[in-house]
Amino acid sequence: MRRRQGGASASTKRVRMTFTTGEANILGATLPAPTARRQFSFAWLGVMPFLLFALLFLILPTMKIVVGSFQSNEGGFTLANIANLFQPSILAAYWISIKISVASALLGCFVGFLIAWAMVLGGLPGWLRSPILTFSGVASNFAGIPLAFAFLATFGRLGLVTLILRDWFDINIYGLGFNLLSFGGLTLTYLFFQIPLTVLIITPALDGMRREWREAASMLGATGFQYWRIVALPILWPSLLGTFALLFANSFGAVATAYALTGSSLSIVPILLFAQIRGDVLQDPHLGYALAFGMIVITGIANFIYIWLRARSERWVK
Amino acid sequence: MRANRIWSWLFVALGILYFAFPLVGTLEFSLKMRRGAYSLDAYAVVLGDPRFQQTFGYSVLMALATIVVGVLLVVPTAYWVRLKLPRWRPFMEFITLLPLVIPPIVIVFGYIRLYNTSSWLPLTGSAMGTNILLMFGYVVLALPYMYRAVDTGLRAIDIATLTEAAQSLGAGWVTILARVILPNVAVAVLSGAFLTFAIVIGEFVMAALLSRPAFGPYMQLLGANRAYEPAALAVIAFAITWACMALIQVVSRFAPKPPEQQH
Numbered sequence: 001m002r003r004r005q006g007g008a009s010a011s012t013k014r015v016r017m018t019f020t021t022g023e024a025n026i027l028g029a030t031l032p033a034p035t036a037r038r039q040f041s042f043a044w045l046g047v048m049p050f051l052l053f054a055l056l057f058l059i060l061p062t063m064k065i066v067v068g069s070f071q072s073n074e075g076g077f078t079l080a081n082i083a084n085l086f087q088p089s090i091l092a093a094y095w096i097s098i099k100i101s102v103a104s105a106l107l108g109c110f111v112g113f114l115i116a117w118a119m120v121l122g123g124l125p126g127w128l129r130s131p132i133l134t135f136s137g138v139a140s141n142f143a144g145i146p147l148a149f150a151f152l153a154t155f156g157r158l159g160l161v162t163l164i165l166r167d168w169f170d171i172n173i174y175g176l177g178f179n180l181l182s183f184g185g186l187t188l189t190y191l192f193f194q195i196p197l198t199v200l201i202i203t204p205a206l207d208g209m210r211r212e213w214r215e216a217a218s219m220l221g222a223t224g225f226q227y228w229r230i231v232a233l234p235i236l237w238p239s240l241l242g243t244f245a246l247l248f249a250n251s252f253g254a255v256a257t258a259y260a261l262t263g264s265s266l267s268i269v270p271i272l273l274f275a276q277i278r279g280d281v282l283q284d285p286h287l288g289y290a291l292a293f294g295m296i297v298i299t300g301i302a303n304f305i306y307i308w309l310r311a312r313s314e315r316w317v318k
Numbered sequence: 319m320r321a322n323r324i325w326s327w328l329f330v331a332l333g334i335l336y337f338a339f340p341l342v343g344t345l346e347f348s349l350k351m352r353r354g355a356y357s358l359d360a361y362a363v364v365l366g367d368p369r370f371q372q373t374f375g376y377s378v379l380m381a382l383a384t385i386v387v388g389v390l391l392v393v394p395t396a397y398w399v400r401l402k403l404p405r406w407r408p409f410m411e412f413i414t415l416l417p418l419v420i421p422p423i424v425i426v427f428g429y430i431r432l433y434n435t436s437s438w439l440p441l442t443g444s445a446m447g448t449n450i451l452l453m454f455g456y457v458v459l460a461l462p463y464m465y466r467a468v469d470t471g472l473r474a475i476d477i478a479t480l481t482e483a484a485q486s487l488g489a490g491w492v493t494i495l496a497r498v499i500l501p502n503v504a505v506a507v508l509s510g511a512f513l514t515f516a517i518v519i520g521e522f523v524m525a526a527l528l529s530r531p532a533f534g535p536y537m538q539l540l541g542a543n544r545a546y547e548p549a550a551l552a553v554i555a556f557a558i559t560w561a562c563m564a565l566i567q568v569v570s571r572f573a574p575k576p577p578e579q580q581h
Contacts, residue, residue: 046398050391054413057454061428062420068431114329122326138563139337144520145537146555149548154343161339192340253421256522256534260541270423277427277527292424303419
């Protein structure tokens with residue numbers, strides 16, 4: 001700006017000069033920012049308490065587990081603990097954990113998506129939206145021990161649904177092989193927080209779907225099915241997959257519900273780890289570290305997929 | 319469109335059935351303690367149990383302490399990052415999302431190994447130390463929700479202008495945070511606080527593995543030994559969760575509207 005004034009005549013130059021110095025003073029309020037960045041700044045000190053807290057109570061404890069899973073009893077480096085994970089009983093625990101998590105995440109995504117779709121785009125009256133979202137907020141946080149009690153009181157041997165089916169319809173679900181303390185029972189229970197969580201996550205994505213897209217598609221002759229296959233699902237795909245990943249990690253790490261429901265009769269990984277921490281049931285402390293490390297790896301992968309896909313899907317939700 | 323609407327009602331109706339049955343079933347079961355008639359006996363037994371009162375009181379105190387420490391930790395940090403270190407935001411978001419990645423049982427496992435009696439910081443050596451450790455664990459669990467709530471709240475106000483205005487009137491950092499920033503994000507802080515309360519009050523894994531007399535382990539113990547009382551506990555727990563969410567709804571009516579343009 002000052003350089004361009006070099007060509008101005010001498011009489012106006014003085015006036016302009018005072019004008020520019022005045023302007024520089026006004027700009028001065030914003031100027032220190034770049035210079036402060038060039039100087040050494042102590043601004044990072046302000047987040048030190050937080051980072052110290054995160055280090056002590058989040059990072060270091062986790063690192064302790066990770067390091068411990070690669071340590072032998074004498075403290076040297078070893079891969080034996082990881083190798084020991086590949087024994088049938090532990091593999092079976094991982095397998096049933098993964099099965100329950102995948103099943104409850106898939107069903108949770110599917111049913112939650114249908115409910116969210118019905119609420120946002122299905123032509124339901126608007127007053128339904130607020131109660132559904134509020135209830136989803138409550139139910140997605142209603143996990144742990146009380147949830148197990150609720151399902152025992154409902155689908156247990158003397159539960160409400162069990163008795164209704166037995167007395168009114170003459171169906172004995174326990175005679176048909178249903179067991180709440182099993183893969184199916186646990187999946188059914190987990191759905192109680194998985195479905196509402198899906199509704200909460202997927203609703204903003206559905207809100208971002210424009211009515212014009214549907215109209216444009218049908219104008220070009222697309223059927224409802226084609227609209228979903230070619231337009232809607234490709235847009236929603238990252239949100240849906242991301243939700244799936246979050247639900248997976250959510251149920252994979254859950255201990256309390258399963259523990260209150262099954263005691264330790266169903267050997268899923270979190271329950272096995274719980275018993276190991278309490279009483280070293282595997283009789284090998286470092287195998288416990290490896291078990292926990294395996295959990296971090298699996299939920300870590302699931303969550304990074306979620307974070308990555310969420311970043312991609314947010315491009316559409318403007 | 320009409321076919322659409324029928325399907326919509328069907329999905330919502332099925333959803334209501336699935337969610338209503340466990341709630342109604344639990345409520346009904348909790349009233350059946352007296353043979354042949356509905357009664358509130360199970361609630362009377364639970365509420366009259368001194369261990370219920372102790373553990374519930376303990377967990378309420380724990381939740382309040384968690385909220386206070388969480389707010390003291392999160393509000394200044396989120397404010398400072400927004401004001402002075404905007405380029406740190408992705409990193410801070412990553413750190414605060416970590417508790418969703420690492421299962422709580424793994425975190426508490428790390429605590430037990432890292433802070434045992436023979437370590438450099440033997441927090442688990444005394445009851446008070448373990449309480450503090452458990453409280454920090456709860457702060458970690460609440461971190462993703464607390465930080466996001468406060469960060470969103472800060473986005474709705476112009477913190478740079480507020481800070482400069484306060485500074486030009488001679489306010490120091492503590493005054494700015496306590497009397498300018500905190501009142502402006504009070505709604506966000508309260509939302510985070512109620513959610514934290516709902517999470518902490520029934521938490522089981524951390525309390526059980528650190529052997530603290532909290533409400534979660536008490537519920538588990540009762541569930542393993544009794545029939546009707548656990549249903550009553552579940553109804554009480556559901557009511558508490560519901561109350562927390564309702565309070566969030568109530569306070570968010572008072573939230574300042576976010577600016578028109580989204581960043």
